[in-house]
Amino acid sequence: MSRIFGAVRQNGYIVRDIHAAMEHWIKIMGVGPWYYMDRVKTDYFRHRGVDSPVEMSIALANSGDLQIELIQQRNDAPSMYKEFLDRGREGLQHMSYWSTDYQALYDRALSLGYKVGHEGQIGGPQGRFAYFDTEAHPGTVIEISDISGAKGRFFEHVRQAALGWDGSRPIREVGGAKR
Template sequence: MSRLFGAVRQNGYVVRDIHAAMDHWAKVLGIGPWFYVERVKTDYFRHRGADSDVEMSIALANSGDLQIELIQQRNDAPSMYKEFLDSGREGLQHMAFWTTDYQGLHDRALSLGYRVGHEGQIGGAHGRFAYFDTELHPGTVIELSDISGGKGRFFEHVRQAAMGWDGSDPIRPIK
């Protein structure tokens, strides 16, 4: 438990082949089902303060209360995902904390010296997220995600689907 951010709610893995990654997690590790979005539509996305037209696919599943996110960037637009891959890495890139007081926690993190690496919004004002540029060693980028709107309800749906999952219908595309 982080004294600043609360419980870690998600581990985010940046991968080069999201289909192979979903297959591995579902078949080898038995984690699923995966809710897959081929092309994520962001309201906006900024990398280091500048607009970026990042294109990405994501997949979400839960292992208990911990959500696993797989991310494959589909273009060469600036992002922390691209920086991670360009450094020769693939795998755990961030851990996320969820909040219903996004602005308050975001402002507190900034006041403590955290810097935003990239940020965006999905599905309206209650779908904001920020990745703080705090990586001191691999896999410790911190994401802060607003779950006070529809995203929070969707995340709960993903968690519920994982409870007692029998292995059937392992990949569930979301339009």
């Protein structure tokens, strides 16, 4: 439990091949079902304060209350995902904390000296997210995510689906879903 951000709700993995990564988690780890979004549309995405046309695919599944996120960037636009891959890394890149009072958490982080690496929005104002430039070693980037709207309901749906998952339909494509 973080005294600043609360409980870690998600581990985010940056991968070069999202389909291979989902198969690994299904077959080796037994985690699923995966909710796969081929090309996520962002309302906006900024890397270090500059608009960036990031294209990415995302897959979500839960292991208990912890959500696992797989992200494959599909272009060379500037992002912390690309920076991670450019350093020869693949795997755990961030831990995410969720909030129904996103702006207060965002403002608190900034007041404590955290710097935004990249941020964006998916599906309207209640779909904001920010990644703070906190990486001291791989896997320590902090993300905060607004779950006060449709994204929070979708995340709960993903969690519920995992609770009694029997192995059927291991990959479930989602068109236009929210991250």
